[in-house]
Amino acid sequence: MTRVITYGTFDLFHEGHYRLLQRAKGLGDYLIVGVTTEAYDKARGKLNVVDSLVTRIENVKKTGFADEIVIEETQGQKVNDIKKFHIDVFAIGSDWTGAFDYLKDYCRVAYLERTRNISSTMLREKNSPIQRIGIIGSGRIAARFLPEARLVSGVSAQGVYNPHTESARRFADQWDINVYEETEAFYEAVDAVYVASPHETHYGYIRDALAHGKHVLCEKPMTLKQRQAEELFGLAREKGRILFEGIKTAYCPGFHKLLGIACSGTIGSIRNVEACFTKLERAGSRELTDTVYGGSFTELGSYVLLPVLKLFGKAYEELRFDTIRDEKGLDIFTKASFRYPSGIATATCGLGVKSEGRLLVAGTKGYIVAEAPWWKTSYFEVHYEDAGRVEKYSETFLGDGLRYEISDFLSMINGSSSSEFKLTRGESAAVAGILERFLEEEGRPAQERQ
Ligand code: C2G
DSSP states (O other): OOOOEEEEOOOOOHHHHHHHHHHHHTEEEEEEEEEOOOOOOOHTTTOOOSOOOOHHHHHHTTTSSOOOOEEOSSSSSSHHHHHHHOEEEEEEEEGGGGTTTGGTTTEEEEEEOOOOTOOHHHHHHSSSOOOOEHHHHHHHHHHHHHHTTTTSSEEEEEEEEEHHHHHHHHHHHHTTTTEEEEHHHHHHHOOOEEEEEEEEHHHHHHHHHTTTTTEEEEESSSSSHHHHHHHHHHHHHHHTTEEEEOGGGGGGGHHHHHHHTTTTTTTEEEEEEEEEEEEOOOSSSHHHHTTTTTTTHHHHHHHHHHHHHHHHOOOOOOEEEEEEEOSSSSSEEEEEEEEEEEEEEEEEEEESSSOOOEEEEEEESSEEEEEEEEEGEEEEEEEEEEETTEEEEOOOOTTTHHHHHHHHHHHHTTSOOOOOOSOOOOHHHHHHHHHHHHHTTTTTOOOOOO
């Protein structure tokens, strides 16, 4: 009996998949089909999978070609499967020609000609038209966004707007996108907007973009006032548009896994959360010279508040800030201390003081620790009373990580999945409320430009 194996995601099952399975089955007597998990697809950079694993398996089953279906979860699994299932032939589409030659040591490798003019990507684009994203702002963050957006299928960077037209023009040239000098023409040309302008201008731009019926992905901090965040989410709902705050850690697969483990009871009840992120800035940087909106907490606070709010919620009983300021009065190191009914937390950040950037979640049975850069979580450990027992977890974090939030933003626009739970509207508004209170206590209340 000749045993054949093939693998795939089989998203939005189509004729190309059908024909591949049919021919793979024709190569032998028994066909095993490996269907990828979402986590494995994410790890290999395939971000926009629409169908759930269950649906994809069902679709493979329905063809009647698969004698057995297995789940493909990790890199390196193919070799083990081939040995385990005594495989004679490994089959895969010709788009992979050469990529699996290393399996020739274990079985015959067959590259089957790919069916032309059909692909899951094409179907995804047909079902949900490409979202043309316009970028507001042309600084460092906007420059980080573009290469990441290019890796997410289903979005295209349409152009840039910045009232400082010189900067916008330079940016557009560099990235080969359009430049818009008037907001009306800009909104006319786009479906969604990425706001990467200075903090104090976010509110005005978001309101404007929503009023024009555009979806909005806004850099953190979305606003510096809770009431404004709530108002904007209300407006988005009214307009039937997605408003999404880009605290990238919230969408990063490793951080998501860490939260899952923390909430699973593995470390017991959570009693303490300590999050720290410091980044020494150059003396002349905007962050250290803007005496109204600069400083460590407006810059990095969103990151360190995130695990606190995710793990303990928004209903803290006490909040106190301790701050070290520079000669201009700007906070260069800030510690926000929270008291909750069942635990305590600190969110610490610095631009002028260096500390160990780590995330620590302590519970009644053990603790989780993720070292810097935990805000791009790719590795963490779970420790227990028995010092010899350490569980290690790793997760892929590709590039700058913005691709994850862009991909989630897109899924929410297309209605294919809801990522709202990763950072809820309430959590976003709570972050704004904490930043607002901090700025008030610092004697520099936010006055967003309208
Ligand atoms: N395929 C095809 N013709 C198409 C589209 C896809 O023959 N028009 C084949 C692919 O070459 C692959 C299978 O259908 O053999 C599944 O394709 P995908 O769902 O895109 O999965 P893929 O990312 O190719 O999975 O471990 C995963 C595998 O290594 C590859």
